[in-house]
Amino acid sequence: MTLKKLYRLLIYLGILSITIGIIDRFTGNNAPEQIYPGKSITIIVPFKPGGGSDRIARAVNAFTEEVFGREFIFQYKTGGGGHLGVGYLAQSRADGYTVATYNTPDLALGPLTGAAQYELNDLRIIGQIAFDPNVFAAQADTHYADMKGFLDDARKRPGKLRLGIAQPKGGTHLATLAMLHQESIDVSVVLFAGGSELATAVLGEQVDVGISGLAPFLGSIDRVRFLGVAGKLKHPRIPNTKTMNEQGIPMNSGTGRVFLAPTGISETRLEILRKGLSAICANESFITEMQTSGNDPIWTDGKRIEAELAAFSERAKLMIEKYEM
Amino acid sequence: MQQLLSGFSDILNFQTILVMCLAITGGIVVGTLPGLSSVMAISLMLPIAYGFGPVIGLSMLGAIYTAALYGGANSAILLNTPGTPSSLPTAFDGFPLTKKGKADRALYAALFASVIGGLFGTFILIAAFEPLANLSLKFGPPEFFGLACLGLCAVAAISEGQVLRGLLSAFIGLLLSLVGQDPVSGDVRFTFGIYPLISGIEIIPALLGLFSLSQAMNILELKSSHIAHYRAEPGVLALIARRIGVAWFTLLRSSIIGSIVGILPGAGGAIASIISYNEARRSSKDPSQFGHGAIEGVLASEAANNAQVSSSLVPMMGLGIPGNVNAAVIMGALMSFGIQPGMGLLTNSSDIAYAFMASLIVANILLLGIGIYMVKLTARVLLIPNTYLGPSVIALCIVGAYAASYDIYGVWVMFGMGVLGFAMLKLKIPIGPMALGLVLGPIAEKGLGQSLQMAESETSLIHFAMSRPISLGLFALCVFTLFGAIYVERKTRHAKAFAKGIDND
Incomplete structure (x- = not known):
């Protein structure tokens, strides 16, 4: 390519970009407020x-x-x-x-x-x-009827039960730590990357109870027992599960x-x-x-x-x- | 069976087959181009799948997934640039074959092995996805730690003759895998104030840099005009078919390994293909051939790689929990069609579930037909002069690295790793172990961290370890793998000494 051709190419490119700029100006961000978007x-x-x-x-x-x-x-x-x-x-x-x-x-x-x-x-x-409230879930054949039952057992056997939490340093983690502290409960906390991983761990009994949103459990809902809903209201999908507040454990997380x-x-x-x-x-x-x-x-x-x-x-x-x- | 047959009748029509053929062709192209991944392909096609409705849409996504994972073998064989972690071991023997001018052997071997593995994995999925999904639940953090360790032992085992260099390389990979958020505590570490590093050294840009960019630089440095001499070999199809007849056991074993590892959520294809490659090498009559162009190496890696395509859908279909990103995208499509994957799948939407599984069988058969034709085209990459090939690969690297995270940060990672990879090439340090270290590091670390958290509820660590038989079994296999490697090394050395002795006579 000769130098002359290169210059010509550069000029073409320049004209092209200016044209695009002008079109963008009239169609883009500076469009008058009343026609937003x-x-x-x-x-x-x-x-x-x-x-x-x-x-x-x-x-x-x-x-x-x-x-x-x-x-x-x-x-x-x-x-x-x-x-x-x-x-x-x-x-x-x-x-x-x-x-x-x-x-x-x-x-x-x-x-x-x-x-x-x-x-x-x-x-x-x-x-x-x-807003998806968090739920506490365990395998269907767990001997806990609700979260109150789990926490009572945890009080009797400090450190012996495993509680899985989805997403380290996330909102669920913080809210659960706060609840455990408030109820003076000592359990072994196991952290999982996300809801899917936690649901797998709950179903595979790697943990006694786990907390995350409800969505990851929807595919295996018959194999899970929900021990509590951490929201203000009951979850419409699992209407028989009591909220944490109803069980006398104040907690609101989701x-x-x-x-x-x-x-x-x-x-x-x-x-x-x-x-x-x-x-x-x-x-x-x-x-x-x-x-x-x-x-x-x-x-x-x-x-x-x-x-x-x-x-x-x-x-x-x-x-x-x-x-x- | 009845339902499976009706599944076939749902998809065996002109429109569905046409869409699947296009999907497979596109999938092979995407898989072959370094930097474009199966995840990207199926995510991009997702809106189109929605438009087609469930049966055609899902058949299309399954076909792309199958074809793209096979396609990864092409670039691994022809350019020594595996685009996905799972086709890494394919390059170990595939590229040496290319250099010997026998690229078509490797390409056809990869195709046949992929189809056989893919069919095996799909049969497993159809036969027993519900019970297998339950089986996958037996794998908790200690088992994943064991599995990742087994993968790392296999890395050490394959670095024959240069064990120290292989270990050094794997160690660098593990170190780099520590960058970013701690997978267990969520703490941010080793980011040196560079914010995007919070998500770690991303695998796809890193692989692109380590293999593709470094290889492109290498290509441009070569004095020869082409990567390798290539001329289509007559009768190669029959030759490979015969080799497959001989190596049926390798294929079967690799398909089983691929299927088992595929079922485990989050384990990933790299573990499957590396373990399967190492097993093939260990049990081979002539392990010294591995790494220098053994067809069995390509067969083992690719059969395992594609066996995990269908089996990786097991936890998604059986439990509604996706085991990898590809499965997550397909699950997203299912849910958008109003189908909830999981326990109720076969009761509530069995027609679509069976049509989808039948489509995976059809996809593998179509892959064979289309693949045979496309091998002839893909091999022509070798006819491109290096002066064009090198820059094209670099351009693809940049596009792929950007598209992996939709951020320029990926391009920087690719560039940095490319320079590192090139330096390692010059220092004759193998790159494969490093890439595997990078892939397996987070799995091992998370497994160990969570295991330690779990062990807190036990009286002692030993007590906890003894209560996990599968994990103990995996660690026994680790020991077995390492001793196996020493045995193989001795066998090779003896064989060499013996050959030398004959020469001297």
Whole structure:
């Protein structure tokens, strides 16, 4: 290639990029506020495709065209228990065209345990579309009728029983340590990477009792006995299992499925996103779709979740120190 | 049986077979290209599968999974660049065969072994996925620790003649596997303030760097114009078919090992193929051939690799708990079709479950047909001059490393590991053990950490260890493997000395 040809190529490339830039300017981020969203919104899923978070985001996406005029563009940013993708969102442009899905309370815990690089303040919460309370589960032929029975036995034989917890340093871990401390229980805690691993350990009797969300147990629900629900209300899928509060053991722990945007997003756009997502949550076919994968969608506005998380973050700081998590 | 036959009748129609043929062709291409993995292929095709409906959609995903794992053998054989951990041992003998100008032998051997292993694994899945899923539950943390140790012992065993270098390499791999979050406590360590390292040295970019990038640099450095001399060998199909007849026991054993390891959630294909490769070598009449172009080495590795495709679906179908990422994606598809995998699968959705399993058999048969044709094409990679091949491999490495985590960080990992791999090539330190150390390290560490947590509830560690017979059995196999290696080494040395003696006479 001669030098002349190279120059010509460079000039062509220059013209091309300027044209693209101009087109982008008129169609892109500087579009007037009233037509937001004027282009597709990118959603960051901080876990692998096909996982629980991805399925929820895909279920939401089936209705985004109705609400926002366009479908989401999916982007997977995996690693660090999801904190990597959320950190990436925190650094994205706050123009309302990049959002993410993640879980509470891990969103608040990551910055405290050092697993995350972002701060809670870097993010705005659009809203929570579902909340899965954690459940305590044991093999079906366990001799414990409920968690009270397990804890009573643990008091009699300190350190002799094994309690499995899904996700080290996550919300479940912290809430369970707090409960054990409050009830003065000494058990051998075994930590598992995630719900699937924990469910395998419970079914294989590697641990006496395990705590995680309900979803991993759905495929073998007849072989499991649920000893308690760590939520405020009973779980609709296992209506006969008492909540921990009903058993006299105060505990409230679970996973909130939230949608996030970077801090700095204009209040108008945030409001549009909130309205749109809450409309999807109220859609009958969306609810049915979500229920097939074990989620019961209930919309909670981001403002409320933001306030709850800020308060939780303060409490969690002290708890992490106290329980040396 | 009735249900299986009706499963076949559900999928044996023009549309489904056409989709599966396309899926297999695409799967082979994706598997063959260094850097593009089966997970990526099936995740990308997921939205399309949703559009097809359950039977065609699942047949398509199963076909891609089967074909992509086979395809990994092609790049391992032709370029010495295994794209997935499970095709690592395929390169040990496949690439030496290529260098000898016998690439088609290795390619056909890999194809036949993959199909045989794949069919074996699928029959296991159909015959007994429910009881086998229960069996997989017997494997707790101590057993996984034992299994990972067995894999590491096999690494030491195959580094024949250069045991110290092999161990050094495996040790570097284990050290690198410690970077990131502690798999048990969740503590962050050895990230040196580089935040993305929190998720550790990712396997796919690392393998790309270690094998593909270093090999590309090596290719560009070569004085010869091509990687290896290649001319299609006449009658090679018949030759390989005969070899398979002779090596039926190796294939059977490898398929069994692949199926057993495949069933265990989280164990991964690398353990299956390395143990199976080592067993083939140990029991071979002439172990010295291994590592220098033994067809049996390719057969053993690939049969085990593809046997674990179907068997890795066992825990997902039997318990609703996915054993690896591929199974997780397929499970996601099942759930999106409103099917809950697990205990109720055969009662509630037996038609779709059987159609899916029947499609895996059909996929393997189609793979054989399409594969025979595609081998002729893939072998032509060797006709590409090095000046084009090297840069193309580098470009694929960058794309693959980025796509593995959708982050530029993957490219940096790939680059760093590439330089390390190249340095190791120059220092004549084998790279394979290091890659296996990197893959097996986290499994071993997590198994050990969780075992120690479990042991706290026992009176003593010894008491705990004695209560786990499977784990004890695995450790016995570790000892057996190491002694086996010493035996093989002696046998080879004697054979060499003997040959020398004859020469001197």
